[in-house]
Amino acid sequence: MEETVHKQSWWKRNWKWALPTGGCLTIIVLIVAFAGTLFFGITSLMEDSDAYKQVLFNASKNQELIASIGEPITQEGIIGGSINNSNGFKTSELTIPLKGPNGAATVRVEGSGVGDTWTYTVMDAYIEGSDIIVDLLHTATHNPEETPELLIEE
Structure with a gap:
């Protein structure tokens, strides 16, 4: 008997x-x-912003920051903040973590602009592990070929 x-x-x-x-x-x-x-x-999007590029340029040329965290200075970690663009008027509020061989810093930048012309109101580097705040707005060297036009609001 076979059963299937x-x-x-x-x-x-x-x-x-x-x-x-x-x-x-x-x-x-x-x-x-x-x-x-x-x-x-x-x-x-944040790394392509003019404010981010200006911070890295100013940080790499600022002797006080270089003395504090060393050289080369690189961006390390997650960028925080906001970038807005409304009808050509741009605003930027970013915190950018930087790292060098001797330490780290967090840069706070606030600025606004139209087109490639930016006005920065704040560009401060806070050195981690100390009370040192380095003003990056008044970095002496600026190369308009490498970064957007820099205007400092006093």
């Missing part, structure tokens, strides 16, 4: 656990991918 055993497909036997697991895993992967894309998009 009809074996159900894998999906019919396992759908009750496979569907929720696969669906939840897909949703989690999509959320992580979206968050990563958003994070790197915003970070690159």
Whole structure:
């Protein structure tokens, strides 16, 4: 006597656990991918800003900051703040962590501008582990070929 055993497909036997697991895993992967894309998009937007470029230029030329944290000075960590652009008028409020071989600093920059002309009201480097604040607005060297036009608001 031969009996034919009809074996159900894998999906019919396992759908009750496979569907929720696969669906939840897909949703989690999509959320992580979206968050990563958003994070790197915003970070690159801030790194492309004129204020960011001006801070790195001024920091690399400021002798007091170089004496405090050493040279070369690089951006290390996550940039915080905001950049707004409304009808050509731009504002920027950023905190930029910098690192050198002898220490670290956080630069706070606030500025506004139209086109490539910026007016900075604050550009201070706070040396970590000390009470030293270095004013980067009055860095003597400025090369308009490398960075946007710098205007200092007194």
